[in-house]
Amino acid sequence: MSTTLSWLTQASKSLSQQHLQLAQKRQAVLTKPAGSLGAFELLAIRLAAMQATQRPSADNVSINIFAADHGIAAEGVSAFPQAVTAEMIKNFARGGAAICVAAKQNSANLHVWNLGTVAPVDCGAVVKNRIIAPQTANFAQSPAMSSDQLNNAMLVGVEAAESACLPEGLFIGGEMGIANTSAATAIATVLLGCNVSDLVGPGTGLNADGVKHKASVIDLALKRHNLSGSDALQVLKSLGGFEIAALVAGYIRCAQLGIPVIVDGFICTVAALVAYRINPSVLDWFIFSHQSAEPGYQLLIKAFPNQVPLLDLGMRLGEGSGAAACIPLIRLACAWHNDMATFEEAAVSEQSEY
Numbered sequence: 001m002s003t004t005l006s007w008l009t010q011a012s013k014s015l016s017q018q019h020l021q022l023a024q025k026r027q028a029v030l031t032k033p034a035g036s037l038g039a040f041e042l043l044a045i046r047l048a049a050m051q052a053t054q055r056p057s058a059d060n061v062s063i064n065i066f067a068a069d070h071g072i073a074a075e076g077v078s079a080f081p082q083a084v085t086a087e088m089i090k091n092f093a094r095g096g097a098a099i100c101v102a103a104k105q106n107s108a109n110l111h112v113w114n115l116g117t118v119a120p121v122d123c124g125a126v127v128k129n130r131i132i133a134p135q136t137a138n139f140a141q142s143p144a145m146s147s148d149q150l151n152n153a154m155l156v157g158v159e160a161a162e163s164a165c166l167p168e169g170l171f172i173g174g175e176m177g178i179a180n181t182s183a184a185t186a187i188a189t190v191l192l193g194c195n196v197s198d199l200v201g202p203g204t205g206l207n208a209d210g211v212k213h214k215a216s217v218i219d220l221a222l223k224r225h226n227l228s229g230s231d232a233l234q235v236l237k238s239l240g241g242f243e244i245a246a247l248v249a250g251y252i253r254c255a256q257l258g259i260p261v262i263v264d265g266f267i268c269t270v271a272a273l274v275a276y277r278i279n280p281s282v283l284d285w286f287i288f289s290h291q292s293a294e295p296g297y298q299l300l301i302k303a304f305p306n307q308v309p310l311l312d313l314g315m316r317l318g319e320g321s322g323a324a325a326c327i328p329l330i331r332l333a334c335a336w337h338n339d340m341a342t343f344e345e346a347a348v349s350e351q352s353e354y
Helices: 003-009 017-029 039-051 071-075 083-094 098-105 147-163 180-192 208-225 232-239 242-257 266-278 280-285 297-301 321-325 327-339
Strands: 060-067 109-114 127-129 169-176 261-263 286-288
Touching: 003 147, 017 039, 017 327, 039 327, 060 083, 060 098, 060 147, 060 242, 071 180, 071 208, 083 098, 083 109, 083 127, 083 169, 098 109, 098 321, 109 147, 147 169, 147 232, 147 242, 169 242, 169 266, 169 321, 180 208, 180 232, 180 242, 180 266, 180 297, 208 232, 232 242, 232 266, 242 261, 242 266, 242 280, 261 266, 266 280, 266 286, 266 297, 280 286, 321 327
Parallel strands: 060 109, 060 169, 109 127, 169 261, 261 286
Antiparallel strands: none
């Protein structure tokens, strides 16, 4: 691959072990039985170490939606026409999508990045146009991206990460692109070394016959590419989408800058897997938001050691919506950690050693 991508393997910022230990000590003396707040305690401790502070915060949230079309859509692998990608970008711009509502509800900054659609999009300054091509190539017939296209897509992710570098901020990536569950499934199949049938799902709402056809298309494409033993970057170039590549780079750059990443559902978790395979140090900076209802997610999340999603609510929308749903929980974890009284402050007797 091009040496212009050599930055991808640079180490992530180290967590603050000092603040990790301070947070653990504080949780031990708050007015509650030890461990009684479960994952909220672990979340607050992790954020304290990520942000190198005794008062972790989730006040500054940057939500970045990357959108692009996929050539594989020509194979009939989606329940919706390809025009929906551009139409949804316009919906994002108008504030009508689920992620727009979530961003407003949580006072989060929302940015929409258009990397290329078959149908034209004109949304003024609301959408950041970083057009690479109208769509990727059809990976059933050829590699999805050229080396230059991959590099350019990744630079958009870098731009998003660097523009989100706020004090004690969080980064949420989301995606939009008709047929992108096919690209994500193909990538994950190769990286996990499993069968397409283990991962393939309905995506935008395919019926049983549609899912079977989708699996067949992906399976034949993977046999044509013969990517067994290929590195994650080559797999991404051969099978991915512009928006998936942007997510991969955004996640890696956030980890290098020390920005916690809230990972959304199936497609974003596939992007996180690519990032992790390229640069294992990024895992310290990932918080997995929710158990996607896509069938392949359960196998996918096992590829990340000791990681458990915060929520399981049957969601599979994408757009970063599941990650955004976790913002109130993360803020509550911080508030409990920062503002609860200690046993000493409250003059409450602590647990004895018996």
